Amino acid sequence: MRTSDRFRARFRRRVSGDPSGAPDWVRAIATVGEGPGWFEPDGVVWRVHGDLSTLVGGVAALLGQGTHPLALAGVQRHSTYRTDPWGRLAGTARWLTVTTFGSSQLADREAARVRGMHQRVRGTAPDGRPYSASDPALLRWVHLAFTDAFLAAQDACGNDLTPRFGSRWGDEYVADWARSARALGALDLPTSRRELAEALHEQRPGLVPVPDDLRAFITGPTGLGRAERLVYRRIARAGSLVLSPTLADLAGVPGRGRSSTSARLRRELAAARVSLKALRLALGPHSPSERAARYRLGRGPRPEWLREDGVPELV
Numbered sequence: 001m002r003t004s005d006r007f008r009a010r011f012r013r014r015v016s017g018d019p020s021g022a023p024d025w026v027r028a029i030a031t032v033g034e035g036p037g038w039f040e041p042d043g044v045v046w047r048v049h050g051d052l053s054t055l056v057g058g059v060a061a062l063l064g065q066g067t068h069p070l071a072l073a074g075v076q077r078h079s080t081y082r083t084d085p086w087g088r089l090a091g092t093a094r095w096l097t098v099t100t101f102g103s104s105q106l107a108d109r110e111a112a113r114v115r116g117m118h119q120r121v122r123g124t125a126p127d128g129r130p131y132s133a134s135d136p137a138l139l140r141w142v143h144l145a146f147t148d149a150f151l152a153a154q155d156a157c158g159n160d161l162t163p164r165f166g167s168r169w170g171d172e173y174v175a176d177w178a179r180s181a182r183a184l185g186a187l188d189l190p191t192s193r194r195e196l197a198e199a200l201h202e203q204r205p206g207l208v209p210v211p212d213d214l215r216a217f218i219t220g221p222t223g224l225g226r227a228e229r230l231v232y233r234r235i236a237r238a239g240s241l242v243l244s245p246t247l248a249d250l251a252g253v254p255g256r257g258r259s260s261t262s263a264r265l266r267r268e269l270a271a272a273r274v275s276l277k278a279l280r281l282a283l284g285p286h287s288p289s290e291r292a293a294r295y296r297l298g299r300g301p302r303p304e305w306l307r308e309d310g311v312p313e314l315v
Contacts, residue, residue, distance in 0.1 A: 030292035033103025053158030059239025060149035238272035
């Protein structure tokens with residue numbers, strides 16, 4: 001196997017949590033249901049979530065979500081992020097990719113699965129307040145932090161979407177991606193960049209600083225090889241530079257306000273863009289999930305990892 005093939009396989013295994021790099025839920029994108037899903041093929045949600053800038057956005061989203069005391073309590077008590085960080089990443093990737101690229105039938109099923117998981121995530125925070133992952137207000141917060149982070153990462157590190165979608169593509173992304181959060185029970189969601197920024201700012205009084213150990217974990221998880229550590233360090237730094245200025249000081253990171261004025265921080269963002277460009281060249285233009293969707297829609301060939309008889313439907 002060539003070095004590039006080995007790298008590609010290792011990366012796919014890492015982010016998918018499956019030895020093949022294409023777990024059953026990726027294969028189901030190719031085989032379950034027919035036609036387009038929740039989002040327009042090759043539309044703005046496809047292009048944002050199909051870009052490797054999502055790696056930067058993921059770091060920023062975790063930092064932002066960690067400023068909410070109830071969201072943090074749920075993660076610390078119910079998540080496996082400390083003992084199985086890459087499995088936790090794969091779980092998040094599953095929701096993102098299935099709802100983005102899957103058929104409507106598969107996306108509906110995935111939403112039902114996640115709602116069932118949320119029913120079991122409940123308890124009491126250290127300050128005595130109860131929390132539930134099914135709480136519409138908490139779901140709204142997670143969506144706000146996620147959407148802002150991925151939008152900012154695309155702006156800073158992703159391919160320029162303006163030539164394809166126009167200067168208001170960010171508004172379109174915010175409005176379209178809200179469908180995923182509504183499917184889980186979130187309410188009163190923003191539909192533009194401006195509304196998103198205002199909604200985050202309104203949350204500020206109830207937020208708290210991210211614990212030092214969580215910030216250290218997010219910016220330097222365990223189990224990485226030497227080359228992976230170098231790439232992840234650049235990605236994590238970029239994530240800290242695109243975080244909303246509303247949240248940045250609570251997360252103990254510069255945020256995107258300072259990154260636009262400091263020459264050193266601009267250089268760090270440029271280094272992350274170089275790393276992502278190298279990853280794009282090594283991995284190819286489409287992820288396994290997008291390749292699966294293109295095959296389902298008749299827009300691409302059968303992926304080499306898809307069996308001739310397809311796969312069983314997920315439960």
